[in-house]
Amino acid sequence: MPSNNEPTLVFDRVTVAYGSVLALQDVHGEVRAGEAVALVGPNGAGKSTLIKAILGLVPVARGAITVLGGSPAASRSKVAYVPQADTLDEDFPISAAGVVLMGRYRSVGWLRRPGRTDKAIAADALDQVGLADRAKDRFGTLSGGQRQRVLLARAIAQQPKLLLLDEPFNGVDAVSQDALLAAVAKLKADGAAVVVSTHDLALAHVSCEEVCLLNKHQFGFGPPDATLTPELLQAAYGGQALELHGDHVIVSRP
Numbered sequence: 364m365p366s367n368n369e370p371t372l373v374f375d376r377v378t379v380a381y382g383s384v385l386a387l388q389d390v391h392g393e394v395r396a397g398e399a400v401a402l403v404g405p406n407g408a409g410k411s412t413l414i415k416a417i418l419g420l421v422p423v424a425r426g427a428i429t430v431l432g433g434s435p436a437a438s439r440s441k442v443a444y445v446p447q448a449d450t451l452d453e454d455f456p457i458s459a460a461g462v463v464l465m466g467r468y469r470s471v472g473w474l475r476r477p478g479r480t481d482k483a484i485a486a487d488a489l490d491q492v493g494l495a496d497r498a499k500d501r502f503g504t505l506s507g508g509q510r511q512r513v514l515l516a517r518a519i520a521q522q523p524k525l526l527l528l529d530e531p532f533n534g535v536d537a538v539s540q541d542a543l544l545a546a547v548a549k550l551k552a553d554g555a556a557v558v559v560s561t562h563d564l565a566l567a568h569v570s571c572e573e574v575c576l577l578n579k580h581q582f583g584f585g586p587p588d589a590t591l592t593p594e595l596l597q598a599a600y601g602g603q604a605l606e607l608h609g610d611h612v613i614v615s616r617p
């Protein structure tokens with residue numbers, strides 16, 4: 364466990380390659396308990412790759428990633444990951460409550476049945492994302508935004524020290540977006556560190572203390588005001604997907 368002064372997550376000059384394809388080069392930064400960092404960059408910038416490296420799912424070719432003072436593999440039980448909801452099978456024959464309860468299996472072990480406490484923690488997590496009344500509904504019958512909230516509830520039930528979210532707001536309705544933001548804010552208040560990849564610059568601005576601006580290389584790391592500038596965004600996005608309107612920068616999704 365890190366001391367109060369030690370960051371929850373440190374990535375130090377991290378380079379990741381898929382065979383001969385360089386996905387990330389010399390990326391560095393850190394996140395402390397109670398803070399969030401937004402990974403911002405165009406498609407193919409390496410945002411998902413950095414999240415996978417923090418999970419220990421892809422090897423780091425150079426540099427190092429430290430989670431809670433140890434390796435990603437050693438700290439895995441304290442890290443929760445929320446994938447993009449549209450990557451999951453909608454026909455998954457399980458209720459919303461059942462998906463959330465899966466967040467407890469790492470604590471209880473896969474061969475033991477979750478007990479009353481686990482069920483109470485899972486019910487509370489579903490309540491935190493505003494879906495207590497949908498507990499018995501089949502996961503696949505929920506809207507995309509609701510499914511994303513259920514996946515966040517599963518992460519909350521894990522009681523993580525580090526939360527990783529991969530583009531959680533893609534195709535999510537405004538009600539679900541507000542519920543997701545409120546639940547993430549509570550996790551931060553409870554002392555979790557958060558990493559969120561997003562194309563939404565406005566959201567990064569209001570909900571993250573730091574921004575890591577990426578396109579294979581790092582173009583900036585620091586508070587949103589210092590990193591989400593027209594100059595740095597233009598450099599990271601190569602000008603292709605950007606529209607500049609005075610001081611405002613709009614990233615148009617392909």
Ligand SMILES: Nc1ncnc2c1ncn2[C@@H]1O[C@H](COP(=O)(O)OP(=O)(O)OP(=O)(O)O)[C@@H](O)[C@H]1O
Nearest residue numbers: 381384385386404405406407408409410411412413
């Ligand atoms: N399994 C893989 N094998 C080979 N190359 C990969 C693999 N996964 C990703 N890449 C490549 O690595 C680079 C970074 O991809 P990554 O998915 O991390 O980007 P991203 O910023 O998350 O993009 P998006 O915003 O589109 O999700 C891209 O060039 C991509 O084509």
